[in-house]
Amino acid sequence: MNVTKILQSVKNEELPISEAAKQLSGFSELGFAKVDTQRKARNGYPEVIYGEGKTVEQIVAITEDLLTEGKAILSTRVSAEKAVVLEQKFPDGIYHKDARCFVLNPSSKLTDGYIAIVTAGTSDIGVAEEAAITAETFGNSVKRIYDVGVAGIHRLFANLDDIKNASVVIVIAGMEGALVSVVGGLVDKPVIAVPTSVGYGTNLDGITALFSMLNSCSSGVSVVNIDNGFGAAYNASIINKIREGE
Template sequence: MDDLRITLEEFKKGNINEDEVILRLKKKPFVDIGYASFDSHRSILQGNTEVIYGAGKTAEQIIGIVRTMLLNDEKHILITRLDDEKAKALVNESYLCDVTKYYPEARLAVVGGFKPCDTEGYIAIVTAGTSDIPVAEEAAITAEFLGNKVERIYDVGVAGLHRLLSHLDKIMAADVIIAIAGMEGALASVVGGLASCPVIAVPTSVGYGASFEGLSALLSMLNSCASGVSVVNIDNGFGAAYQAGMINHKRG
């Protein structure tokens, strides 16, 4: 997005003509590096740059994609589902060691730091239990990376409803809420019944046998009786945070 703004500013000042603007846009829709095609126009289309999904990629491939993004003037890069071994290889790269931070609990790495926070409102991230925190941290760090304020409210599930009610002021003042729960997934409906803002429910794979690795929570959340609750896939903290960030920026 910054490149586009610079190009438009140069056009307004008369430093380049219309043909040069069109040429620049044609030249940079994506960069093919063989095993990956970096979408350099993602930020123009969606407002945020492409995010690297680390699972299934080798450390060398991830490093190569990061290098390509940096060479194409991307200042802030997020890598999701990154294990310790790949993260170590990334951080050990000489040109990345000082600008890369790895968050092992969330399985995320950030190159170049978070984008500046540019919203007044905040995203509340609420978990049913401590076991849901890895998914919650994926959501929280993703949301912060995307320029949002985040309020963490952890371990307030319906097994002890008074814990949730003690945070009622924070819940009701939020601009978006991400409700994260495994087991039977009841937290999303309870939060949805208390909040006046959009609620994004994230089922987690936390639970005993009949939870079916999150399927039980997913179905419960999809059948929520509270209005204004949407649902993302099992353990998808990143997807919830991305959606929440889009809502938060529109509301702000």
């Protein structure tokens, strides 16, 4: 934040005092939310709206506030019912049903290096799409490599070149989560593991896969929370942009 520039803009009557106050405070006060207007300056990406647990009216209000910043706007965990309202209110937005994400102003410039998003099974695609849409919204090229789990490991080897050539790899798996250890042992790139809640009883809603990934003997593997495709993609995006020299 350039304080001098903001004050000069007010002096020149180029910026309303109310907007200057918002920029100087670093957040917008909406009563039910304090929207972080300096997130991109601090972290490289603007604030993301977590849609689950918020009313559609709250999501609309936060989105309207973020629109004044002119940055990419990503809302995650948005139900189909809420999406109907958002699409009516923001006709330029796109709802990605599998990802449960609503996106406005996605980055139009994509990186040369790509993020490979790899799933063990088709049942993991919902989490994978959350990761893919997050990464693409923030300007990353993405390659989707789905349903290559260890139960048919020849499918993984048939796609191994695409995985090895990625800048960073996100591996998403439920059940026992074994795929991440296999991939981690085959590539020389950062691997971000996402355990999913997919699996039978002793999967324990993803805890078994989480523990398995945390105990992986493959070096270079980091692990995010259960079903957290967004968190994996956020970290992968930072890594990919560093590799691009941005």
